[in-house]
Amino acid sequence: MAAAYMITNHENPDWKRTLNLPAKDTRPQTEDVTATKGNEFEDYFLKRELLMGIFEAGFERPSPIQEESIPIALAGRDILARAKNGTGKTAAFTIPVLEKTNITKNEIQALLLVPTRELALQTSQVCKNLGKHMGVQVMVTTGGTTLKDDIMRLGQTVHILVGTPGRVLDLAGKGVADLSKCTTLVMDEADKLLSPEFQPIIEQLISFLKNERQILLYSATFPMIVKSFTDRYLTKPYEINLMEDALTLRGITQFYAYVEERQKVHCLNTLFSKLQINQSIIFCNSTSRVELLAKKITELGYSCFYIHAKMLQAHRNRVFHDFRNGKTRHLVCSDLLTRGIDIQAVNVVINFDFPKNAETYLHRIGRSGRFGHLGLAINLITYDDRFNLYKIEQELGTEIAPIPPIIDKSLYVAP
Numbered sequence: 415m416a417a418a419y420m421i422t423n424h425e426n427p428d429w430k431r432t433l434n435l436p437a438k439d440t441r442p443q444t445e446d447v448t449a450t451k452g453n454e455f456e457d458y459f460l461k462r463e464l465l466m467g468i469f470e471a472g473f474e475r476p477s478p479i480q481e482e483s484i485p486i487a488l489a490g491r492d493i494l495a496r497a498k499n500g501t502g503k504t505a506a507f508t509i510p511v512l513e514k515t516n517i518t519k520n521e522i523q524a525l526l527l528v529p530t531r532e533l534a535l536q537t538s539q540v541c542k543n544l545g546k547h548m549g550v551q552v553m554v555t556t557g558g559t560t561l562k563d564d565i566m567r568l569g570q571t572v573h574i575l576v577g578t579p580g581r582v583l584d585l586a587g588k589g590v591a592d593l594s595k596c597t598t599l600v601m602d603e604a605d606k607l608l609s610p611e612f613q614p615i616i617e618q619l620i621s622f623l624k625n626e627r628q629i630l631l632y633s634a635t636f637p638m639i640v641k642s643f644t645d646r647y648l649t650k651p652y653e654i655n656l657m658e659d660a661l662t663l664r665g666i667t668q669f670y671a672y673v674e675e676r677q678k679v680h681c682l683n684t685l686f687s688k689l690q691i692n693q694s695i696i697f698c699n700s701t702s703r704v705e706l707l708a709k710k711i712t713e714l715g716y717s718c719f720y721i722h723a724k725m726l727q728a729h730r731n732r733v734f735h736d737f738r739n740g741k742t743r744h745l746v747c748s749d750l751l752t753r754g755i756d757i758q759a760v761n762v763v764i765n766f767d768f769p770k771n772a773e774t775y776l777h778r779i780g781r782s783g784r785f786g787h788l789g790l791a792i793n794l795i796t797y798d799d800r801f802n803l804y805k806i807e808q809e810l811g812t813e814i815a816p817i818p819p820i821i822d823k824s825l826y827v828a829p
């Protein structure tokens with residue numbers, strides 16, 4: 415048998431041996447990310463420079479949503495994809511977008527829309543990171559920054575534009591961002607982008623794109639409102655639903671503690687002293703409550719930051735950046751960080767205020783247990799929340815158990 419035939423892409427050619435790989439993540443992972451068909455990134459015939467970026471990001475093989483989405487997106491079809499939180503949707507669209515980008519052309523070829531500025535920054539960072547050996551130019555644009563800087567930047571090459579809808583529409587409307595050659599539109603957190611606050615902006619934006627365009631929609635939640643949009647704008651979309659069996663993540667254990675409003679801070683203090691928190695995100699239902707709670711937590715002697723949409727963008731950016739880099743253990747926030755935010759060190763999410771609906775609940779608790787890891791979600795429930803707790807449990811088909819006196823560390827702390 416000729417040995418030469420045995421040399422496949424899967425063996426270690428020179429370029430693979432020279433990769434600058436990060437330390438291996440040895441924490442256990444659940445089937446939410448491990449139950450794959452066994453594809454390898456090399457199976458998709460991606461450019462070598464892109465493969466290098468993927469491996470250097472520490473990705474060894476595609477997750478289930480990536481296996482489903484990458485080949486179909488590469489084939490040019492519209493996609494409507496639903497997959498659980500933290501299972502790798504970002505790379506599921508970023509990889510095909512990068513692969514299809516022709517860096518020799520000075521044109522915006524893909525537009526990636528997301529609902530919040532922080533998520534735009536994070537997504538553009540993923541794009542730059544995976545594409546770092548390709549020479550691709552990725553630009554991020556959001557509200558809360560000077561339009562003039564964006565206009566200057568658009569004078570130079572941009573291949574992929576990542577942003578929040580309002581600002582992108584501003585730039586397209588002024589004729590500064592030329593979307594006429596843009597053939598791919600990705601809407602991440604698509605159901606949020608199709609809510610009444612964004613939908614009219616999205617529809618106007620689509621009118622600036624090339625007629626033969628590909629539209630890719632991703633989220634962990636797709637209420638019915640999405641349907642009328644897909645009927646109008648997508649062509650025979652390929653539907654992916656990896657959430658048929660369950661909606662919540664296998665790695666996250668959910669508890670509730672029944673409290674009176676005035677006991678909440680005391681309860682939180684007890685949680686802080688008893689739990690082994692690596693990093694936590696604590697959600698409140700209003701910006702004023704975010705600030706008040708952060709103050710109280712600081713008075714208790716714990717270091718914490720807070721973030722909400724009414725802060726200055728420069729301040730928001732610093733808090734987001736510093737929390738991501740582990741400068742503080744706790745972050746108190748509003749629903750600004752509910753969707754898409756990916757901070758692997760977060761192992762505990764606390765709903766200081768219980769959310770109003772099941773989608774918000776699902777996305778909030780999905781800030782822990784990223785990429786199939788373990789996490790804990792703790793809900794402080796008042797008398798007024800009791801029906802809502804029951805309703806959300808029913809809607810998500812999940813169990814939120816009363817909090818036991820001692821929470822087993824093996825549920826949320828990696829060995």
Ligand SMILES: Nc1ncnc2c1ncn2[C@@H]1O[C@H](COP(=O)(O)OP(=O)(O)OP(=O)(O)O)[C@@H](O)[C@H]1O
Pocket residue numbers: 472473474475476477480497498499500501502503504505633634753754755756758780784785
């Ligand atoms: N193939 C892979 N191998 C290892 N890690 C991966 C892989 N794909 C993605 N990840 C990591 O998994 C984490 C979660 O990915 P991502 O943020 O894309 O999830 P998501 O599905 O968009 O979640 P959400 O619904 O909360 O937005 C990220 O830290 C990312 O780097």
Ligand SMILES: [Mg+2]
Pocket residue numbers: 503504602754
């Ligand atoms: Mg995401």
